[in-house]
Amino acid sequence: MTRVAGRSCIVTGAAQGIGRAIGEALLDEGANVCFADINAVKVAEVADANAARAHSGGGLVTHATVDVTDRAQVRAMVAHSVEIFGRLDVKFNNAGVNKPMNFLDVTEENWHFIMGINGLGCMIGMQEAARQMIAQGGGGKIINTASIASRQGFDNVAPYCASKWAVVSLTQSGARDLAKHSITVTGFAPGVVATEMWEQVDQDLMGIGAAKRPGQAMEEFSAQILRGRVALPADITGTTTFLASRDSDYMTGQIIMIDGGMTLV
16 A cells, blocks of 8 residues: 655654554655654664665655754754655654653652643644645645543543643644644544553553552553453554545544544543
8 A cells, every 4th residue: 555655754752662653654655754753872773774664665764863842853853854855744743751640649840741742742743844834835734642541531640641631632723723724633542552651651550559560550451442452553553644644634633542442432
């Protein structure tokens, strides 16, 4: 399939997990992809590892180091991608963090850390992508990573839930404002996905007493998933490539749940 052939894309949080999988799936269908992440060494390794995949799919690959809360760095990332690819068609605002704390223990530091990256980082990414898309003409697509935590609150990840509700609101606000420029804004909401981020969350939950043994939290969440198992990154990318393709041109302002039936809303 070549649904995104020739489309130039940026994916943040792409040094591992869902972000890396999104970028690799785009390359498989002929897109040009900039893998972007705050981890400079790791994201460069990911881009290098995907050189053959890009060649096979007919696209180009590059990488950028970026702190998504720093507007100057985000602008530089966009400029780098445009210099390599010629334009920006699709921007995935995927970078995100979590640091579980029991509700009464949440600190201002914890709140600002999570909201800064997941909320402010998403907004800056949307704005700078839109500015480039407007300047070059022809519209574009902005795609944000939400979560099942954007549909209900959980007691030991309150700032994370708040940040993902913010992503939903930003998606709707951006869709309303950018429609006149033929820019669509959508998002997707994964459930429990077996990634490096979840491994760290699992350790953190044990650290605050919310779980007693490794894997317990994932097992308990899995029991609520109608599909009967946690997701792998490959379960997410069919939808993300669809959102990046022309097949989704009539969608905007929407969040697609990809949680195996964990949350029915």
